[in-house]
Amino acid sequence: MPYLETVTDLGPESLSRFDAIIDVRSPAEFADDHMPGAINLPVLSNAERARVGTIYKQESPFRANRVGGAIVARNIAGHLESALADMPRGWRPLIYCWRGGMRSNAMATILSSVGWPVGLVKGGYRTWRRDVVEGLDGDTSPLPIVLIDGPTGSGKTAILQALQDQGGQVIDLEGLANHRGSAFGGFDDLPQPAQRLFETHIWDQLRRFDLSRPIFVEAESARVGVRRVPRRLWHEMLAAKRVEIHASASVRSEFLVTAYGDAVNDRGSVARALALLKPFHAKETLAEWQALADAGEHRKLAEGLMLEHYDPLYARSRKRREDKPVQIIELPALSADDIAAAAKAILAQA
Template identity: 70%
Template structure:
């Protein structure tokens, strides 16, 4: 007999009981956000979902269900013949749609009829979204954040990676937002995730952490590119003790050349990034920086940007904070070895 398990517990342990988590919503809905680790097997494409929705509103729910049902059946059959063709008898999927209704139950019923033990998320994606919002926006408890702070080019993100490698608990906001948090921060054609997906990535990590231990986060503004840091995490960052990384200008300039190699290799993109600084620097200064870039004098450009633009910005922003760093990390060069050593020191302190 077909068997569908209604699943309301979306904890990591509960989700781990299933071999695959299947999102049957449209590709656009999946791109906006989805459960951690989910795969997209839509029962309605973007265009098909729009078509059925139009019929529902302009004609009748009955005709929309009849047309939609036929499309859903064909798409589920295609998934059985392709993506699911080699799944063994013991395979255990968890299925969800927007609110745990027709789409997920259609997929779940057919999969269970094949003989697979199937779970269907009660309340669908909306149940997951409610958990994320409760955890990141409504919960008032501060998180045990420790900020990794320092001037531009001191390797803060690289230090976060070293901390993670050494067993530390880390949230890399720039990595999750796909943006380096500055005028040079975008990754070209690689877009930022949707806001909701950004929040899901943060929450997925937070709920797996031991909150009796510190969570290392790079000091950022409330916006990373166009993605907003969720309220609870932002309030925790404002109240967090700071670790400050210090390095000489020459070492920082050399590091920036390595870290921003993708920008340097694209003259149009580099000039467009420099143009964003006109609001804070004179046109003559920006023109001089473009001339350095055109001449391939990237080390000089990086040093001037550090000394004339980013360090003064950093100094002004730190004047607004009255707290002193709880620890200062001094590095003569920014390398894997020095950052690994710094990470060990921070985890041991």
């Protein structure tokens, strides 16, 4: 007999019962956001979904369902013959679509008829999205955020990674946003995720953390690239305790050349980044920086950008905060050993 379970609890423990989470929505819907760890096995492609929607609006719901049903059946057959061909008898998938309607029910019915024990998310993706919005905007319980603060090039992201490696709870906003938080911060081959997907990544981490222990976050602005930090987290960051990282300009410039190697070695990338600084600096200054880039003087370029642009921005932003750091870490260098030692000192005090 087919076995089909309706699932309402989308907590980590409940989801761990399933071997796979299958999002049957179109690739465009999946790219906008999806449940953590889900794979996309669409029963309607982007174009097919648009076609069925047009028929629904311009002709009739009945004809849209008939045309859509035929397409859905063919696509599910294709998945059974490809992605699902080698799944064992006891394999247990969890399936969802936009709102738990025709698309997910069709896939779930067929897979359960094959003999697999299938879970179906009640309410579909909208159930997941409701949980994310409530967790990031509606919940007002405090978060034990500790900010890793310091001027550009002081190794904050590397220290976050070291904190995580040593057992600390970390939210790497730049990593989740695919952006390093500056004019040079984007990755040409790695676009930023959609806002909803960025929020999903953050919520999935927060809901797994022990809130009796500190959560380390790099001090950021309200946006990382074009992605907005969710309201609850941003408000907690504004009030959070700070650990301040100190390193000299020469040490930081050397570190930046390595950390931003992909950007500074690409003339086009440097030119695009410097163009973003036009409202803040004279043409002569920007031309000088571009000339340093063209000449391969990357360390001088990094030091000039820090001393004339990023350090003044950092100083102004810190003037707006009345609190003092709870800990200051002085780093004579930013080697792997220095960064690991900094993380150890932060964890010891936290």
